[in-house]
Amino acid sequence: AEVEETLKRIQAHRGVVATMVVNAEGIPIRTTLDNSTTVQYAGLLHQLTMKARSTVRDIDPQNDLTFLRIRSKKHEIMVAPDKEYLLIVIQNPCE
Amino acid sequence: MQGPAGGRRPPLVRQGSGASSGSQRRTSILSGIYANKAASCRSLSTTSDGKAVDRASLVGNKYATRVFDDEGKDVTPRPLFRSDPNTVVPRQGKLLASSAYFGATGSGFLSSFSMHQTSGVNGSLGSFSRTYGSSSTSLSNASTTESVLDEIVEPGSRQDTAVSLSDVQVRQEEIKEWTKEDLGRRVDIYLTETETIWILDMPSVVVSVESEDAGRVLEQNRIYVDICKNRPGNDRFVEKMMQTINGAAKNKEVQCDKIIMEDKGMLVTSWDLYDSFNVSEIEPTSKAEGSRATTGKSSKSHTAKEHNQTMLVSSNRGSTTSSLMISESAVLARIHEEEECHSEAILTSENFQQNLFFMERILMENIFQPKLAAYRQFPVLIDPDVTSDMSGTVAAVKEAKQEEHDKEKKDKEEQKDAFVDPSILSDLNKTPEEIVPPRLEWLWSYICDLTNGHSVSSMAWSKVNPDLLAVGYGAFDCKEQKKGLACCWSLKNPMWPERIFRCEHGVTALDFSMASPNLLAVGMYDGSVTIYNVRSCNDTALLDSSESSNKHTGPVWQMRWVEQDRGATGDGKKERLICISADGRITEWFIQKRLDCIDLMKIKRTESEKKKLPGEKERKREALISQQAAGMCFDFHPKGPVYKVAWNPFSTDMFLSCSADWSIILWHQDSQTPILTFSSATAFVHDVMWSPKSACIFAAVNESRVEIWDLSASILNPVTSCFANPRVKFTSVLFAENTDCLLVGDSKGEVSVFELQNLAAPNNNKVGTLHDIIGPAVAI
Numbered sequence: 001a002e003v004e005e006t007l008k009r010i011q012a013h014r015g016v017v018a019t020m021v022v023n024a025e026g027i028p029i030r031t032t033l034d035n036s037t038t039v040q041y042a043g044l045l046h047q048l049t050m051k052a053r054s055t056v057r058d059i060d061p062q063n064d065l066t067f068l069r070i071r072s073k074k075h076e077i078m079v080a081p082d083k084e085y086l087l088i089v090i091q092n093p094c095e
Numbered sequence: 096m097q098g099p100a101g102g103r104r105p106p107l108v109r110q111g112s113g114a115s116s117g118s119q120r121r122t123s124i125l126s127g128i129y130a131n132k133a134a135s136c137r138s139l140s141t142t143s144d145g146k147a148v149d150r151a152s153l154v155g156n157k158y159a160t161r162v163f164d165d166e167g168k169d170v171t172p173r174p175l176f177r178s179d180p181n182t183v184v185p186r187q188g189k190l191l192a193s194s195a196y197f198g199a200t201g202s203g204f205l206s207s208f209s210m211h212q213t214s215g216v217n218g219s220l221g222s223f224s225r226t227y228g229s230s231s232t233s234l235s236n237a238s239t240t241e242s243v244l245d246e247i248v249e250p251g252s253r254q255d256t257a258v259s260l261s262d263v264q265v266r267q268e269e270i271k272e273w274t275k276e277d278l279g280r281r282v283d284i285y286l287t288e289t290e291t292i293w294i295l296d297m298p299s300v301v302v303s304v305e306s307e308d309a310g311r312v313l314e315q316n317r318i319y320v321d322i323c324k325n326r327p328g329n330d331r332f333v334e335k336m337m338q339t340i341n342g343a344a345k346n347k348e349v350q351c352d353k354i355i356m357e358d359k360g361m362l363v364t365s366w367d368l369y370d371s372f373n374v375s376e377i378e379p380t381s382k383a384e385g386s387r388a389t390t391g392k393s394s395k396s397h398t399a400k401e402h403n404q405t406m407l408v409s410s411n412r413g414s415t416t417s418s419l420m421i422s423e424s425a426v427l428a429r430i431h432e433e434e435e436c437h438s439e440a441i442l443t444s445e446n447f448q449q450n451l452f453f454m455e456r457i458l459m460e461n462i463f464q465p466k467l468a469a470y471r472q473f474p475v476l477i478d479p480d481v482t483s484d485m486s487g488t489v490a491a492v493k494e495a496k497q498e499e500h501d502k503e504k505k506d507k508e509e510q511k512d513a514f515v516d517p518s519i520l521s522d523l524n525k526t527p528e529e530i531v532p533p534r535l536e537w538l539w540s541y542i543c544d545l546t547n548g549h550s551v552s553s554m555a556w557s558k559v560n561p562d563l564l565a566v567g568y569g570a571f572d573c574k575e576q577k578k579g580l581a582c583c584w585s586l587k588n589p590m591w592p593e594r595i596f597r598c599e600h601g602v603t604a605l606d607f608s609m610a611s612p613n614l615l616a617v618g619m620y621d622g623s624v625t626i627y628n629v630r631s632c633n634d635t636a637l638l639d640s641s642e643s644s645n646k647h648t649g650p651v652w653q654m655r656w657v658e659q660d661r662g663a664t665g666d667g668k669k670e671r672l673i674c675i676s677a678d679g680r681i682t683e684w685f686i687q688k689r690l691d692c693i694d695l696m697k698i699k700r701t702e703s704e705k706k707k708l709p710g711e712k713e714r715k716r717e718a719l720i721s722q723q724a725a726g727m728c729f730d731f732h733p734k735g736p737v738y739k740v741a742w743n744p745f746s747t748d749m750f751l752s753c754s755a756d757w758s759i760i761l762w763h764q765d766s767q768t769p770i771l772t773f774s775s776a777t778a779f780v781h782d783v784m785w786s787p788k789s790a791c792i793f794a795a796v797n798e799s800r801v802e803i804w805d806l807s808a809s810i811l812n813p814v815t816s817c818f819a820n821p822r823v824k825f826t827s828v829l830f831a832e833n834t835d836c837l838l839v840g841d842s843k844g845e846v847s848v849f850e851l852q853n854l855a856a857p858n859n860n861k862v863g864t865l866h867d868i869i870g871p872a873v874a875i
Contacts, residue, residue: 009455084444089454
């Protein structure tokens with residue numbers, strides 16, 4: 001319930017383009033985009049998250065990746081990775 | 096060995112070297128190889144009888160050489176072949192037998208053993224042993240020869256893999272304990288020349304014409320030519336063919352299992368190794384979703400334990416990185432019927448909630464970053480990629496900055512409505528002035544749907560976390576009472592409060608505790624006091640005063656946690672909760688199982704009809720006493736109810752009070768009459784507060800404006816003020832401790848954060864200034 005509320009609030013934020021929750025296989029659990037785009041995002045970001053996590057842990061194995069932000073010209077993609085899922089939010093930081 | 100053997104040799108043997116081709120051949124084979132000039136113990140041959148053992152032992156000890164490397168470690172190459180000690184015994188017999196055998200063949204080779212050779216054949220015969228074993232035609236010969244020869248092996252030579260059994264036996268037997276005398280004993284070494292060893296002998300086929308045999312040879316040649324001429328067609332030469340018997344070839348087939356080769360690639364990373372080491376230490380956490388997790392995981396962890404030194408075999412997903420968790424979840428995800436509950440589990444998992452929480456905060460940060468930076472008094476960074484076509488806060492801030500830089504400033508009287516619509520900022524375009532007067536700039540508002548409609552009644556900062564704000568919401572007017580709300584807002588999330596506590600009655604006062612900073616005391620309209628634990632998200636109160644028999648009967652207007660020095664009792668500082676309510680009692684509450692209170696003092700009412708009583712703000716324990724005095728002061732002052740009293744944080748004997756009679760009054764502790772009166776608008780002044788940074792600045796909020804007064808600048812007019820939305824009334828004001836910001840609460844439930852800009856630099860010495868200012872007033 002609280003989770004739902006928070007999700008809704010995030011989705012309703014200023015500038016949030018999309019919110020997605022995908023599981024480890026890339027199957028969307030919650031998404032505000034269409035399925036194909038979601039799957040595409042999930043696949044690409046999953047790989048990137050793996051690489052980022054590998055990088056972080058290579059430097060210090062006791063460390064771990066908690067959050068990933070990619071800032072581009074148009075959007076900011078924020079990924080909260082976990083063992084079982086990926087939480088992705090795409091925001092337009094300008095508006 | 097040699098000695099007795101040699102003794103039995105007939106001396107004739109010497110010529111045997113040239114004699115029969117058979118024996119010669121054997122010799123050549125025997126003499127096979129290399130002239131290794133071993134300086135070592137050919138002494139075997141020269142000395143006779145009994146010393147043989149010694150020689151042998153000498154020789155044998157040559158095998159006991161050891162090789163040491165630089166560090167003194169023993170790196171003697173170990174023999175590649177270890178024999179059975181059982182077969183050592185017949186060695187002696189064999190040797191004798193072999194020598195007898197040799198004698199029988201009359202091999203010229205053995206002549207080398209004969210002792211009586213003055214020139215003696217010596218022994219690089221030791222070298223024979225090596226290749227002889229492999230190339231010999233008669234095996235028994237080989238073995239015996241070897242056994243004989245091997246004693247002569249010089250130390251530096253390599254041990255042959257083809258060394259036969261007896262070899263090793265010899266070596267092992269010969270090793271015996273050396274004593275010091277043995278080492279120091281004089282050893283005689285005899286060097287002699289060996290006999291010429293014929294390796295290849297090809298007699299020439301050309302004979303000189305002048306030799307004796309020439310005639311004979313010629314004759315033979317002629318006869319041969321004749322024979323060749325006569326051969327074809329001659330009856331004496333018949334061609335005949337023969338069939339040779341070919342031995343039957345036998346094929347043998349063997350079948351074996353196909354050897355399956357697989358290539359496996361693996362990316363090994365240091366965290367991978369770390370994980371595999373730690374897997375055995377981490378307990379397999381059973382996932383709530385189902386039992387599949389435990390079985391899958393335990394099997395994986397077993398494999399991990401086995402392979403913890405080597406690379407983990409990746410799961411059959413084909414990915415090259417191996418990770419227990421990933422492979423496990425892949426296995427899990429394949430179970431289709433559990434997928435649904437799996438996704439549900441994800442959504443409800445704690446990690447997910449936490450991630451959502453972070454995500455929200457980060458979103459907030461993105462949106463509010465310029466504002467937050469201004470709050471913290473960092474320079475506001477302008478994102479170069481940000482396209483400038485949006486209205487709103489960023490643009491407003493930029494323009495505001497530009498305005499400042501361009502020194503376009505407005506007059507004090509024409510303060511812009513920064514609060515309402517930031518875009519109005521751009522409209523103002525005044526002539527530049529030299530000095531930029533202070534102004535308020537709206538940063539953001541704490542507002543959400545939940546609080547909409549409630550009126551802000553009180554605000555308090557957390558003592559420990561300067562970014563945590565508690566706001567109490569209650570109905571503004573006494574007539575309508577709704578359910579109240581106390582919310583904790585964090586700087587990091589201006590759009591949703593961190594904690595929401597719902598109260599039955601409107602909240603009128605609240606305060607954070609200092610000693611246990613997670614306690615928030617809330618006073619309500621019906622006079623009850625509750626204490627909440629901010630750490631938990633629970634809505635329920637920690638302690639409630641509703642059971643107390645002594646509670647207030649009127650609304651609680653002010654409450655404070657007061658820290659006291661109890662030097663006498665030796666308890667150190669203790670904190671007490673003190674509150675004041677409309678029933679005229681100041682009570683102290685004890686936090687035990689239930690909240691209970693005792694009266695500290697009663698405030699008398701005199702002449703004026705006060706509907707509400709003043710709240711007090713105490714800095715120290717002894718302030719209580721002056722409270723009493725102040726109480727009396729108050730009796731005289733207001734024509735309307737006094738809403739707030741505030742001590743000057745820098746000067747201990749002055750305080751302000753604000754009341755519904757549109758005025759703010761500065762009092763001095765000792766005098767019974769006001770020192771200074773400030774009034775600027777015809778509106779109730781709801782709240783007043785000194786600035787924590789300067790002794791001369793305070794903020795007051797009346798229904799339509801928030802005003803900043805700077806006594807050092809002017810005592811007649813506020814330095815700056817900010818208008819509110821026409822529908823909204825300001826109800827409370829609070830300074831931020833660590834930054835130049837002001838929080839203003841209004842009757843719509845919104846708490847706006849304003850930044851004070853260009854205010855006169857806070858000077859700690861303002862107390863003196865303050866006294867100077869009021870000096871004339873006091874004197875009057």
